[in-house]
Amino acid sequence: MRRGWYCVLLWWVLACQAIAGGVDELRAAPAMPTAKRIVALSWEAAENLLELGITPLAVADADDYRRWVAQPLLPAGALSAGSRLEPNLELLASLKPDLILSSPVLDALRPRLQAIAPVLSIDAFRPNEDHAQAAEAIFRQLGRVLGRQPQADARLHQLALGFAQLRQQLQAHGARRLPRVQVIRFANASNVYVYGSNAMPVLALRRLGLNTTGTAAASVWGINQQRVVDLVAWRDDVVLYQEPFAEAGRLFVSPLWQGMPFVRQQRLAAVAPAWSYGGVGSLYYLAQRMTAALLRLPLLADQPVAANRASRRSST
């Protein structure tokens, strides 16, 4: 009896360790520059392909991708491959792809996906890893595997330039004086998701050279659920919230919200939507939108023009 339990335990421990994926798998993968018909079963993978200039044959939840990720644009010709949790295997089989880009959610399906086409599982969201660095490594490796290394390097360079530009823009407005910046998304009028230091928006802020939160969230996606009331603890922080927020009309007029330190001192700004669980492209779009939001803050926008000129002169 007892031996039976040990066997079960052993099997369980082994099963835990058998999870591969992420960058390591991509590094070990051989180059397949001839792969043209590629299916993306996660939005992260679809985004990476599009950034490399490849239009995927099919994308899981393609319609929702167009609505929620939006950028980079998915051409209308790309099919929907079913849902991200349960992609349609029969459809995949009849599409006869050259390569399937999968995600760890689908690890259990791997043998069956492999019967259809070679599978690469990519995932930047692994515990105790810098998701932004992982996303960059994944993008580079994916470029190598698909024979598009020059494009990958060029795009990364372009994104780095973009980041530098954003950073400069912020510096020009005196962002160095900014206190800690926090990013949240509202669940409803009384609950918020707070992004921790392991979340993409916060990593984007850090890349912009801004002072931001240093505590990681428990979930691997980097979000913690909190009550709106608890935000009171942020005495001096700047707060960015991601749109859309349907109940803004109700929350923002309440006396409690009006009494929040960051509301009283006008250190709150809305950020236009961008995908928070994506790859290198999404990281940049997040940074772009958050920079725009920050520049609307009175704290930066009221910066006297003379100071701007002075900083510009010093930079040239």
Next chain:
Amino acid sequence: MEHVIAKPGLYGRLPGALYWALAGLMVLAGLHLWLNGGMPPAGPWWQQQDIASLQFYYASLPRMVMALLAGAALGLSGSVLQQLSGNRLVSPMTLGISSGAWLGVVLAAVVLPDNPSLSSGWPALLGAMLALGLVLLLAGPRGLNGLPLVLAGMAVNLLLGGMATMLVLLHDQYASNLFVWGAGDLVQIDWQWAQWLWPRLLPVVLLLWLAPRPLAMLSLGVAAARGRGLALGTILLLLLAALWLSAVTVTAVGLIGFIGLLAPNLARLLGARRPLAQLACSAFLGAACLLGSDCLALAIGRWTGSSLPSGAVTALLGGPLLLWLVRRSMNAAQHTAMLQIPGSQRQWRKRNYLLLLGTLLGLCWLSIALAPGPDGWQWQWPDALLWSLRWPRSLVALSAGAGLALAGVLLQRLLRNPLASPDLLGLSAGSTLCMLLVAACLGRSLLQDGILFALLGALLVLVALLGLGRRHQYAPGMMALSGIALAAMLDAMLQTVLAKGTPDSLAVLAWLSGSSYRVTPAQALSLGLAMLLLAVLALACQRVLTLLGLGDGLAQGRGLHLAAARLGLLLLVALLTAAVTAVLGPVAFLGLLAPHMASMLGARQAARQLLVAALLGAALLLLADWLGRVLIYPRQLPLGMLASVLCGCYFLLLLGWQRLRRGGGQ
């Protein structure tokens, strides 16, 4: 405490206890405020502008008021419902009213995604009325004061809950902001909800004034009350008031179960007997209970550093309390309560077997050969790759359908209740709960080696049930109610997990909706073999089943060891359900419907019903699997949920039609 009830006087001994009760409530309120952030600086409130006072006056205080209001409303609603039906197991939760309201709100959110004014309360009220109507239709006028009403409520709960889940899955991104609400959250940010709720609770005062007389008459029995001139309209009005109370509460704070069940029962335990005393006491105790469990939610939240919805705490506390209550309060009549579902007089013919087998084979061929592809519908024998993708799903659907149908027949004959189904034992709920707990505690993805934990959970529930049941000779009612308690706890857990709002939430939901998608060939084969084996075992039990059908006395007279027979059959049912749940996730309603359809076709003899029901179950699930694959191609609907909703709708239509026809004939 029981001996004090005979004391004359409107309230019994209550006024004496009233001071203690009030003092207790004050202490609870103080504790609640302290846990929720402490007291503000002294001074008149209109002058305070610092954040601590704002927090106190706009977050802590309204939350406390909402807990009191919602608790009182739920307690009162439960008390009215219990006194109307004369059934102590009735409450907004057990009647399916709350899941009806949840469905209403989800539907409204999906149809009008950009409209933030879900707060009107009407979607919830309409859903609640729909649920109650269905339950009354199912239980019929004679089933009001026993287990049938509760079982019907459970069935409606499953159906409407399943529909809501399906909607959420199909519109995941829109509906995800509902998750927090669904978990029963009392967090407030201003007085808006409190101001919305209290005028809508005003009918309460009227209720306290008007209700006692009709309720007192009803307590003598419906016939006696009619004789004394009680109009049906009055009863309906009271019912509507109770519904309104729970619907507005659900709209304001989300799903909070058990309060409406516990408060009236506690009131009776504490000695309230007259209608007015029961109403007042229930309202008071409901407020106190909700405040107390919200205190616990706050304390846990403080301790663990993350917020926990109050509804989840209520359900986690309420499940065991319900069990305790049932063991105290259920009498023998309720244990053996029966429910009549109108059957048909049709005779079974031999050629029906041929017909059934033919249909099954036709369905098999359909599910293998006909499917949509990227270039439209294809009607051909699949190639090797497609075949390897299709046959495990079809085999699993076939064997799971047969297994659940067998479990249903066994259970219905065992409990002598046509509304019993494998879900009611709580086995699938138990295994799911176990998986969720393991995933939450170890922080692992739910989909890894889940099957192991599913089986473990089912076995744990089985052991617990057997332990509990031995004292009651495995009485059917006890078993069913423990299933209900477990299901409610599972629901609370599920809502808590969903409320976390991480991308994992949807994975949990997808698994819970019972999908044949992830089934491997090995799993399919082993499930098929297991079902074959268990089916042979079930057929071997046919004599026991026939004897049990004669009644306990006669069966014992013929030399049947009742307890042993029940234990053995329960074990068989548990094994059938656990095997199916472990592979497929929970599938509701099929186990309810298949036996019923079999007996409608004329297969009323034990062995024949087993066989016919198994064939029907297999065919139904196969059809559901095929529909799930093709209906919204290339996305797929989970087999379990589709089967539940389709079977549930069919069942209700059938029942309603038959009842109406009989009613018209009279």
